[in-house]
Amino acid sequence: MNAASDIKVAAAKEKPASRFFNRELSWLAFNRRVLEEAGNVAHPLLERLRFLSISGTNLDEFFSVRVAGLKEQQLEGLEHHSHDGLTAGQQLEKISEAADALIADQQRTWIELGERLAEVGIEVAEASNLTEAEREWLRGHLAEQILPVLTPQAIDPSHPFPFVPHLGFALVFSMVDTADGEPVSEVLMIPASVPRFLRLPGMKSRYLAIDQAVAAHLDLLFPGFQLIGAGAFRVLRDTDIEIEEDAEDLVRHFRSAIKQRRRGRVIRLEFAAGTPVELETLVRAGLSAEHALIAESGGLIGVADLGILVDKEERPDLKFQPYTPRLPERIKEHGGDCFAAIRGKDFIVHHPYESFDVVVAFLRQAASDPDVIAIKQTLYRAGKQSAIIDALVAAAEAGKSVTAVVELKARFDEEQNLLWASRLERAGVQVVYGFMEWKTHAKVSMVVRREGAVFRTYCHFGTGNYHPTTARLYTDLSFFTASKRAARDAAKLFNFISGYVPPKGLELLTLSPVTLREKLTGWIDGEIANAKAGKPAAIWAKMNSLVDPLIIDKLYEASEAGVKIELIIRGVCCLRPGIAGMSSNIRVKSIVGRFLEHSRIWCFASGARLPHAKARVLISSADWMPRNLDRRVEVAVPLENATVHAQVLDQVMVANLIDNEQSWSLDGSGNYTRVPAGKKPFNLHTYFMTNPSLSGRGQALEGKKVPKLRLEQGG
Known part of the structure; x- marks a missing residue:
């Protein structure tokens, strides 16, 4: 972070701490929403048990990372205060109280689910109740x-x-x-x-x-x-x-x-x-x-282990109906030729509804195509069984120039990434580890291909990781383009990471920690100016977490200038919505359901009522957190193709905003309330499982209309 940002942060801390929710308590509130899904009778019984297990796994990680950091601050006597004004000790006290209540509810949920499971023939028995044969x-x-x-x-x-x-x-x-x-x-x-x-x-x-x-x-x-x-x-x-x-x-x-x-x-x-x-x-x-923090369990120790039972049981009647991601029609109509499809026009693949195999096929085709001369790839989390790694190895062994940016600082994937780096280097891949102090979190692929007398570059930008397992569970966006501006910017991005060459003169992309904070602030300022000029002004944003105090303050300023702000924040949200004189025009919702909402999408009205073709729409690898804006290499990509723009704004974002079967509304006191389905129930996951995307339809489906989504209360 530069000196100007440091001054702004210092100034922000002088304002009332009541402007922010505590980050750690907000995270615990998110995990409670996960736990609530274990009690959701709309889900199959074993899926409810899986949600209970996930809440346990989440809580384990929370203690071993977030609470561990606070405990270290406390033991070292550091006088650091959170943005809501609490010392480490005060936060630990509140965390213990909230976590203990959460764990007690986990145990109650397990007792209830155990009884329901026994009724359908799945029982975790007591040793005292075994039969003689057992x-x-x-x-x-x-x-x-x-x-x-x-x-x-x-x-x-x-x-x-x-x-x-x-x-x-x-x-x-x-x-x-x-x-x-x-x-x-x-x-x-x-x-x-x-x-x-x-x-x-x-x-x-x-x-x-x-x-x-x-x-x-x-x-x-x-x-x-x-x-x-x-x-x-x-x-x-x-x-x-x-x-x-x-x-x-x-x-x-x-x-x-x-x-x-x-x-x-x-x-x-x-x-x-x-x-x-x-x-x-x-x-x-x-x-x-x-x-250490000491806790006594009233029942089962290690709720996370209950996921083992879900995996062991072959009971399709008690699980979600299997869903097979579809291959975009646009790829099919080009005979599986990814390069031809991308040359035709930009398109987005919407995971997990559309197959991650498209991303793998893109790199496999690059590896086997004799006209491809170079591949550059970022790797943050690639999983244990990675077809992406196989493709990069095959490309290097075929004599192509292959560069892989492997992030060693990806928490809990450090060891696996070291193994991948070693394998890639043995195959002849140029492995780059990036910056010592920054994580490379951007998700970018770049393929350079000889086409006649010229070179053409094909790029992939993602909101999620190159991970085959999470791509079936997380909702993410994969954007493919042959844009020359995107290609030139992507090359500068890789040169920045590998050679520390500052990315000057970017034409399309916005990068952190270089320009993203400044640009993001400027886009919000643009909406403030439109509101003051009497023009339509609105911001729609979807992300995992909203923590950064400077951005939150800027959103407060926008709200009171008349900008209508709709935020879809799955996890941590430190912004207080709906407070008169501070955030009266801001609404926040969280979606927790079958799939983990993971894509980051930012939309700015730009003088027109959302949703509108004139709006500025970007996808990104970054949440609005200090670490993403100041201590990570991230990318934000504007969507300019009309069909892609409409898919993300009119389809994806509107679906998220009108969902009322998996949504929670946040109030100014920090309470989350489940949104009632009402007379028009809408489940965004079901919608995307049953309808093709706009940009990936292909000519074969052009005559078949995708159901038009309508926002009843727009910004």
């Missing part, structure tokens, strides 16, 4: 398949407390040796390789949690010992990786940091209900967790 099978299975993997460890001066990794699950016992009457403390780690739930034999789907199975057969592990007390615990550690600016070798630094992350500070300890106090004290001391 007990006999379980004892033999434990003795032969499970116990050989387990290693009980006594805790005494010669046996120090064992290391328990992040997300580690363990049992703890106090016992007495019946031979000599000596007390013994034992810790039993449950390795990740051991299934959390054991499927019991029989026609019915009956499961038993591994901790219950082991606890019911302690005589197999501890013959000759008498049990005095027992408990279970789970560990969450600080998983953030600090970037050392003076690191001489970024790859070596990350390889070392990934190993150290396993031993990060214990942030949270979850104990099973009924764990004796003396055993809790033993665990806290053994893990050096004197500063």
